Amino acid sequence: RTLNAFxxxxxxxxxxxxxxxxxxxxxxxxxxxQRMLKRDAAGVLSSFHPPVPREAYxxxxxxxxxxxxxxxxxxxxxxxxxxxxxxxxxxxxxxYMREEDxxxxxxxxxxxxxxxxxMLAGRKIRx
Numbered sequence: 001r002t003l004n005a006f007x008x009x010x011x012x013x014x015x016x017x018x019x020x021x022x023x024x025x026x027x028x029x030x031x032x033x034q035r036m037l038k039r040d041a042a043g044v045l046s047s048f049h050p051p052v053p054r055e056a057y058x059x060x061x062x063x064x065x066x067x068x069x070x071x072x073x074x075x076x077x078x079x080x081x082x083x084x085x086x087x088x089x090x091x092x093x094x095x096y097m098r099e100e101d102x103x104x105x106x107x108x109x110x111x112x113x114x115x116x117x118x119m120l121a122g123r124k125i126r127x
Contacts, residue, residue, distance in 0.1 A: 003044060005096040005103040006082035007052050007089050012098065016078040017064075026064045026075025034061045034076075041080050048089040056083045088112070 006012035016037070017027040027033070038059045045052040058081040064073045088095055088109055093116050096103045108116065 001091070001094075001096045001103045002098075003041075003080065003082055004048060004089060004091040004094075005098040007045075007048070007056065007085060008095060008106075009084060009098040011081075011083045014080045014082070017075065018077055024064055024077050026073060027078055029061055029063055029074060029076030029078070034078075037061070037078050045082070048091050050087060050089060052082070052085065052089060056085050057081060 002012075002014055006014070017029075018024050027037075038061075041059050042054075042057075045057055060079045060081070061076050062079070063076045065071065066073055090108060090112055093108065093112070095106045095108055095112075097106045098104075
């Protein structure tokens with residue numbers, strides 16, 4: 001919902017591993033977790049209709065280091081930067097917009113409502 005709201009409004013950054021007070025606590029950040037998080041985030045953005053173009057987002061991971069020694073903690077901050085595309089993207093036939101610090105479901109544009117209705121009308125229910 002948040003990524004959909006970002007792409008449909010002014011963009012934004014989703015941070016994982018940062019608490020509401022802005023303190024970096026970290027999430028598991030070994031190479032496997034990094035690949036999985038990047039793959040999953042890209043998968044969500046490509047599942048929107050229309051898919052969010054690759055140039056409209058960036059995915060980064062930054063390791064958290066121990067104070068004093070600078071050694072890696074095994075944790076990191078994961079960030080997804082999403083830019084607006086100027087196109088309304090829906091996620092599972094829902095459109096979200098960003099208002100203040102929250103996501104609000106908006107009405108589907110008329111052309112998407114018509115597409116949804118025609119797709120649902122074409123389905124046959126199996127018994």
